Amino acid sequence: MIKLPYIIQDEMTSSYKFIDHTADIAFDVEAETLEELFTSAAEAWKESVLEKEVRLELTKQKKIELEAGSIEQLLVEFLSELNFLLFTKKWLYLSLKNLSVTNENTLWKFSASMNGNEISEQVLLKQEIKAITYHQMEIVNENSKYKTRVVFDI
Amino acid sequence: MKINDIELIKITENLWEIPASGGMKVPGRIYISREMLEKNLKEDEALKQVVNVAHLPGIQKYSLAMPDIHWGYGFPIGGVAATDLEEGVISPGGVGYDINCGVRLAATNLEADLVKSKIENLVNKLFDLVPTGVGASGAIKKLSSDDLKKVLMKGSAWALEHDLGNPADIELTEESGTLRNADSDAVSQRAMERGADQVGTLGSGNHFLEVDVVEEIYDAKTAEVFGLFQNQVVVLIHTGSRGLGYQVCDDYLKFIMNASSRYGFKLPDRQLACAPIQSAEGKDYISAMQAAANFAWNNRQVIMHLAKKAFKETFNMTESELGFRLVYDVCHNIAKIEKHKIGNEEKNVCVHRKGATRAFPPGSNLIPSKYKSVGQPVLIPGDMGRYSYIAVGTEKAMQETFGSSCHGAGRNLSRTKALKNAKGRNLIEELNKKGITIKARGYKTIAEEMPGAYKDVSDVVEVMHKEGITTKVAKIRPIGVIKG
Numbered sequence: 001m002i003k004l005p006y007i008i009q010d011e012m013t014s015s016y017k018f019i020d021h022t023a024d025i026a027f028d029v030e031a032e033t034l035e036e037l038f039t040s041a042a043e044a045w046k047e048s049v050l051e052k053e054v055r056l057e058l059t060k061q062k063k064i065e066l067e068a069g070s071i072e073q074l075l076v077e078f079l080s081e082l083n084f085l086l087f088t089k090k091w092l093y094l095s096l097k098n099l100s101v102t103n104e105n106t107l108w109k110f111s112a113s114m115n116g117n118e119i120s121e122q123v124l125l126k127q128e129i130k131a132i133t134y135h136q137m138e139i140v141n142e143n144s145k146y147k148t149r150v151v152f153d154i
Numbered sequence: 155m156k157i158n159d160i161e162l163i164k165i166t167e168n169l170w171e172i173p174a175s176g177g178m179k180v181p182g183r184i185y186i187s188r189e190m191l192e193k194n195l196k197e198d199e200a201l202k203q204v205v206n207v208a209h210l211p212g213i214q215k216y217s218l219a220m221p222d223i224h225w226g227y228g229f230p231i232g233g234v235a236a237t238d239l240e241e242g243v244i245s246p247g248g249v250g251y252d253i254n255c256g257v258r259l260a261a262t263n264l265e266a267d268l269v270k271s272k273i274e275n276l277v278n279k280l281f282d283l284v285p286t287g288v289g290a291s292g293a294i295k296k297l298s299s300d301d302l303k304k305v306l307m308k309g310s311a312w313a314l315e316h317d318l319g320n321p322a323d324i325e326l327t328e329e330s331g332t333l334r335n336a337d338s339d340a341v342s343q344r345a346m347e348r349g350a351d352q353v354g355t356l357g358s359g360n361h362f363l364e365v366d367v368v369e370e371i372y373d374a375k376t377a378e379v380f381g382l383f384q385n386q387v388v389v390l391i392h393t394g395s396r397g398l399g400y401q402v403c404d405d406y407l408k409f410i411m412n413a414s415s416r417y418g419f420k421l422p423d424r425q426l427a428c429a430p431i432q433s434a435e436g437k438d439y440i441s442a443m444q445a446a447a448n449f450a451w452n453n454r455q456v457i458m459h460l461a462k463k464a465f466k467e468t469f470n471m472t473e474s475e476l477g478f479r480l481v482y483d484v485c486h487n488i489a490k491i492e493k494h495k496i497g498n499e500e501k502n503v504c505v506h507r508k509g510a511t512r513a514f515p516p517g518s519n520l521i522p523s524k525y526k527s528v529g530q531p532v533l534i535p536g537d538m539g540r541y542s543y544i545a546v547g548t549e550k551a552m553q554e555t556f557g558s559s560c561h562g563a564g565r566n567l568s569r570t571k572a573l574k575n576a577k578g579r580n581l582i583e584e585l586n587k588k589g590i591t592i593k594a595r596g597y598k599t600i601a602e603e604m605p606g607a608y609k610d611v612s613d614v615v616e617v618m619h620k621e622g623i624t625t626k627v628a629k630i631r632p633i634g635v636i637k638g
Contacts, residue, residue, distance in 0.1 A: 020568045022198065022224065023231075069412050072424070080404060087289050087397065088348050125288040126598070128358045128638075130400040131251045134407070134424045135227045153227065153251050153400075154359055 016044040025129070025152040026136075030145045034071070035099040037139070037146045038078055038110065042096060045079050048152060049086060051126050056094060059115045066110040072137045074101070074108040075148070079132040085116075087128060092119045129154055157191065160201045164188075168221070168617045172201070177420065178208035183216040184223060185555070185617055194564075194609070198225035200232075206422045207235050211430075212242020214496050214503055220510050220560040221617040222609075226250070228425035231509035234558045236494060237431065239502050243419070244436045245428035246410065246443070248506030249489050251403045253443055254450035255394030256328075256485035257511075257533040257561075259544065260458055261380075262465065263477030264387040266367040270589070270633055272468055276365060277591045277634040279464040284363055284457055285355040287595030287638035289397075293354025293456060294318075302346055303338040305353065309448030313455040323455060326522050327483040328512060331451035333490075337441035341398070342405050345442075349398025349449060354456035358595070358638030360603060361393040362538060363461060365634035369541065372626040376528040376546050380481055382628050389461050389478075390542060390630070392535055394487065395450035402446045406439040431504055440489070447488060454483055481544075482522075482531035486511045486561035492520075494556050505556045513547035513559035513624045521547075532624045534615055536563050538592065538635045539585060539605025543615045545624035559624040563611035569602040576601035585635075594637040603637060 015036070016029040027044045031037040064081060068074040085091040093116040102109045135151040155162045155170075162170040165183070170191065172182035182204040184191070195201055200223050207229055208217035214236045223232035228247025237243055269276065285293050297305065305312045310331025313319040324331050356363060368386045371377045382388070395402075410429045417430060429436035462478040469476065489506045496503065514521050514530040521530040532545040551557050567575065581600050585592050594600050618624045 018570075020570055022565050022568045025569075068408075073408065073411065077408070084344060084348070084401075088344075128288045130359075131404050133227045133251075137424075151227075 015040045018044070021151065024154050026149060028147065028149050030147040032145060034101040034146055037148070038075060038099060038101060039096055041075060041079060041150055042082060042093070044150065045082055045129070049126055049129060056092070056117045056119070059094060059117050062114045062116065064110070064112050064114055068108050069106065071103070071108050071139045072134060074110050075137070075139065075150070076132045076134060078110055079150070083129050083132065090118050090120070092116050127154055157195055157201055158199070160205060162191070166621065168621050172205060174208065177422070178205060179210070179213050180208050180216050182208050182219070184219040185621055185623065186221045186223065187613070187617055190221060190613060190617070195223070200225045200230040203228070203230040204233065206426060207233055207248070209422055210235060210237060210243055210245065210426065210428060211419060212238035214238060218555055218558070220558070221614045222509065222560045222562055222564040224564045226508060228423055229506065229508040231564065232560065233508045234506065234510045234556055236503040236505045236556045239431055239491065239504060242431055242504060243428035244431050244439060244489055244504055245426055245506065246403050246406045246439060247425045247427065248508050249403070249443060250487040250508050251400045252394040252487055253399035253402060254447035254485040255487040256450060256454065256483060257535055258391040258454045258458055258483040259481040259531070259533050260389040260461065261382060261477070261479055261481050262387045262389070263475065264469070266385050266387060266633070268469070269365065269387045273365070273591045273634050276464060276468045277593050277636060279468050280363060280461060280634070281593045281636045283460040283464050284636060286357070286636055288358050290355035290357055290638065291351035293460060296351040297353060299346060302350055305452050306338040306341060306445035306448055307336055308332060309451040310455040312452050313459065318459040319455045323458065323480045326480045326524070327451055327455070328485055331448070331455065331483070333444035333447050335441060336444035336448050338445050340438045340442035341402060341445050345398050345401035345405060348401045349396055352396040352398065353453055354460060355396060355453070356393045356457065356636070356638060357396055358599065361638060363457065363636045364390045364538065364632045366390055366542065366630035366632050368628055369631045370629040372628065373546070376627045379525060379528045380531055380544065380627065381479070382481070382544065388481070388630055389458070390533070390535060391454055391457050391461070393453060393457065395446040396453065398449050399446040402442045406442060410435050410439065443489065447485065450485065451483065482533065484511050484531070484533050492557070494552070503556070505558070507558055509561050510558045511561045512557055513551040514557045515547050515549040515552055532559050534560055534562060534611060536611030537605045537608035538603060538632055538637070539588060539590065541611070541629050541631045543611065543626060544628045544630065545615060545618065546627050547624055548622055550622045551624060555623055559618050560614045563608040563614060565607055566609045567607045572602050572604055572607040573598070575606060576604055590632050590635060592635045592637070599637050
């Protein structure tokens with residue numbers, strides 16, 4: 001595995017808010033577009049697994065394409081993919097570009113290119129997320145904003 | 155009594171019924187004291203989840219919950235539901251993400267004083283040998299795909315074949331550590347990848363390995379049959395199927411959700427997604443779940459072997475001097491095909507136990523011959539600062555709860571609140587003062603898992619004892635703990 005230098009940044013800015021959950025991790029997220037909703041949910045995931053934000057000096061691009069039968073399932077798939085890449089491949093995404101969320105005949109599609117790289121420092125990982133659940137997840141559009149709750153099983 | 159608009163009728167001091175209404179196919183029944191009901195269940199939706207589970211097609215008798223009930227995903231934690239094999243369904247949410255999460259108790263010939271004198275060395279040795287924490291890996295050599303498939307098919311027997319256990323260990327494991335209808339081909343490549351280097355690892359969260367001392371014996375005859383005595387040192391291991399099991403659950407939730415339009419079920423919660431037991435999806439899930447369960451049994455077997463090694467090296471003893479032996483291994487996240495009495499008829503049903511322990515009575519053919527005269531050991535861990543219990547299954551459990559009992563204490567505080575409570579305190583020193591040596595990968599885990607973050611497990615065990623579902627055999631208290 002490659003060992004890379006990293007820089008710790010002080011704070012993260014976002015449109016998600018963690019809420020108290022007795023056993024696990026939960027947050028509410030809202031955004032003007034579905035693409036932004038996915039980006040913010042990914043940032044919340046990252047904050048949940050990293051002690052502090054990490055910036056890798058060298059990054060590589062990885063393309064991600066997913067399909068699902070509902071928008072909620074698509075979000076679960078996307079966050080699960082980030083989780084798998086980190087905990088199994090030790091590959092951390094740092095930023096997302098060219099996000100696209102589309103819906104054709106009940107099939108939801110997601111694509112994006114991710115910037116990231118392998119990490120070697122286990123100490124950076126705060127906790128293991130077992131799974132992204134569907135618990136209380138419902139993506140709604142209220143007052144021109146997409147909103148949902150996301151709960152991680154840890 | 156009404157809690158969160160759900161009507162509860164008192165059946166006995168510790169048993170409450172939610173009458174069937176709306177789409178509920180059976181009533182709900184919760185084993186719990188009035189005090190725990192009022193204190194623990196007002197602020198979450200666990201009771202609603204008991205109601206939701208009662209909607210499952212083919213559910214038999216009752217949607218049940220044990221006294222450690224709390225809010226889960228789809229099913230409440232502490233939920234038990236049996237479904238008809240022909241008309242009924244299997245639900246991955248009724249098993250959970252950590253398939254065959256469970257508890258293993260090993261006994262030794264050693265007494266407390268000797269072990270306490272070297273407890274720091276022992277805890278350090280355990281911590282060195284058993285990988286803990288986030289993404290823990292590398293307890294044994296990373297398995298090839300072929301070897302991993304053998305683990306999925308054979309369960310604990312794989313460890314035995316690789317000198318990581320002995321035949322008695324296998325015999326004293328629930329199902330002898332192998333579910334026979336497992337199919338490694340039903341497990342995805344991704345799940346295999348997540349589990350390949352995690353055999354013999356504890357992981358993070360509430361998983362642990364503890365060195366305990368038998369503090370109190372309530373039932374001398376049964377304790378003797380279990381090989382337990384006052385002041386004896388024992389080891390308690392709590393973990394499951396690690397990343398492999400999480401991924402199997404994830405994969406099949408998706409698979410079953412995508413197929414669900416074909417079944418036409420109307421369910422109140424997406425996380426309750428289920429498939430008919432006789433459908434292709436249902437059968438595939440059962441095969442994959444059994445494979446993940448086998449992985450978990452093998453995992454706990456390997457951890458036990460590593461723990462034995464730590465004891466041998468710390469105390470410089472031979473195997474026979476040490477007497478390190480399995481008492482029992484139970485799973486508390488599983489679905490199993492078992493024979494139960496429904497009305498006047500004995501029939502096979504699919505029993506989902508989501509945070510509930512099997513608790514079979516004396517005479518059952520499904521428990522080791524060694525324990526047939528007294529019943530199956532039921533292992534109920536508490537928190538790392540207090541105590542855990544060993545109980546035994548009864549005939550009443552067979553009649554009322556599909557042979558099931560509670561599985562633990564359940565959290566009292568969220569992780570955030572626990573962290574706030576821990577601020578400015580030295581928890582390691584606090585535990586030391588109580589005679590407990592702890593080593594964890596990070597201090598945050600110790601803070602999140604601090605004793606005050608959990609309910610008192612004795613309240614939970616007492617409900618089951620008073621109702622005669624499981625009766626208390628012994629109480630054990632930790633002296634050494636390793637965590638993620």
